[in-house]
Amino acid sequence: MSNSKQVLVTGGAGYIGSHTVISLVNAGYTPVILDNFSNSEAGVINNLREILQQDITCIEGDCCDQNMVDTVFDENQISGVIHFAASKAVGESVAKPLLYYHNNLDSLMVILRSMKKFEVSDLVFSSSCTVYGQPEKLPVTEATERMPAASPYGNTKKICEDIIFDVVQSDMPLKATSLRYFNPVGAHPSGKIGELPRGIPNNLVPFVAQTAAGIREAITVYGDDYQTPDGTCIRDYIHVVDLAEAHVKALDYLDQQSDRSYYDVFNLGTGQGNSVMEVIKTFEEVNHVPVNHKIGPRRSGDIEQIYADVSKAAEVLGWRTSKTLSDALADTWRWQQSLMKSV
Ligand code: WQD
Numbered sequence: 001m002s003n004s005k006q007v008l009v010t011g012g013a014g015y016i017g018s019h020t021v022i023s024l025v026n027a028g029y030t031p032v033i034l035d036n037f038s039n040s041e042a043g044v045i046n047n048l049r050e051i052l053q054q055d056i057t058c059i060e061g062d063c064c065d066q067n068m069v070d071t072v073f074d075e076n077q078i079s080g081v082i083h084f085a086a087s088k089a090v091g092e093s094v095a096k097p098l099l100y101y102h103n104n105l106d107s108l109m110v111i112l113r114s115m116k117k118f119e120v121s122d123l124v125f126s127s128s129c130t131v132y133g134q135p136e137k138l139p140v141t142e143a144t145e146r147m148p149a150a151s152p153y154g155n156t157k158k159i160c161e162d163i164i165f166d167v168v169q170s171d172m173p174l175k176a177t178s179l180r181y182f183n184p185v186g187a188h189p190s191g192k193i194g195e196l197p198r199g200i201p202n203n204l205v206p207f208v209a210q211t212a213a214g215i216r217e218a219i220t221v222y223g224d225d226y227q228t229p230d231g232t233c234i235r236d237y238i239h240v241v242d243l244a245e246a247h248v249k250a251l252d253y254l255d256q257q258s259d260r261s262y263y264d265v266f267n268l269g270t271g272q273g274n275s276v277m278e279v280i281k282t283f284e285e286v287n288h289v290p291v292n293h294k295i296g297p298r299r300s301g302d303i304e305q306i307y308a309d310v311s312k313a314a315e316v317l318g319w320r321t322s323k324t325l326s327d328a329l330a331d332t333w334r335w336q337q338s339l340m341k342s343v
Contacts, residue, residue: 011084013040019244033058047192063107073118080122093153104156122254127178130154134303141309173260182236182269186328187335194335209336223298232276234305236269239323249319269308287333
């Protein structure tokens with residue numbers, strides 16, 4: 001895709017979306033953000049303008065509103081879509097499944113209808129390694145069978161992948177890819193954007209950062225009796241800036257496909273696993289700050305370990321991570337400190 005083109009970024013004010021907006025601009029694209037700010041802050045848009053030193057178009061609206069989304073396509077020369085907008089809290093999805101099926105499935109179908117109507121054929125979809133469940137063999141490749149979802153959230157990701165696959169087989173010209181994220185962590189090195197968990201963080205790294213900052217008393221390590229070297233769960237923690245860059249590579253790759261129909265999936269991880277205790281210890285070492293922690297019971301629904309085989313994204317997209325876990329944890333701490341200054 002020649003880089004002067006406009007890209008609709010749904011959920012572009014969110015954690016991964018906002019970092020991807022920066023990568024898109026740096027690659028010469030013109031992002032058009034569509035966000036209802038249900039799980040993000042409008043202030044992120046100003047921070048993006050500050051980082052980029054240029055204006056950014058942001059439309060406030062709900063991706064489930066077909067008329068509104070049609071209007072966005074009608075009023076902008078959209079040439080490709082990166083669809084981030086979705087609810088993503090595993091625990092909340094168990095409590096509110098209908099909210100998740102509505103928001104995550106209807107928003108995708110609205111986007112696809114508008115793409116068909118306005119003849120836009122390039123779609124990058126935000127998926128998750130959660131579709132693999134607990135794989136029997138590690139590292140996980142894209143050929144690893146998807147498992148029955150452990151939560152409504154995970155199921156919405158699987159169903160969305162299937163919806164896209166089926167639409168690609170239909171009469172609608174569609175070139176699409178599902179990007180299966182492992183565990184996104186870190187923040188933009190500027191310290192101006194990062195993860196903004198609402199309330200008590202579910203995820204490990206923001207909880208570690210808030211504990212180090214004294215906002216949380218201590219972090220509970222959910223189980224140290226797993227079959228791993230130090231007994232704690234292993235995940236593949238990928239820097240959000242590396243993750244953002246992968247979206248630009250994916251968009252470029254779709255644009256190069258001459259066929260009217262294309263679908264593929266890519267694992268986006270570092271290819272390396274780190275345990276919960278390794279994350280905590282690395283955070284302390286890199287940032288020279290203690291992180292109070294205690295061992296607690298396992299969290300239900302947690303899998304023991306997962307990390308990615310990332311060779312396909314490297315070979316096909318020409319993308320690899322360049323940042324380390326230490327980089328991510330240093331950037332997280334810088335972001336956490338800037339958050340505390342802003343309150
Ligand atoms: C990582 C490890 C916890 C908090 C989830 C979703 C996934 C994606 C990322 C949306 C686990 C342990 C955590 C704490 C802990 N979300 N932990 N104490 O569960 O791998 O993935 O978030 O796209 O789809 O499934 O990430 O950061 O919650 O947990 O010990 O206070 O840290 O048990 O082993 P997870 P996480």
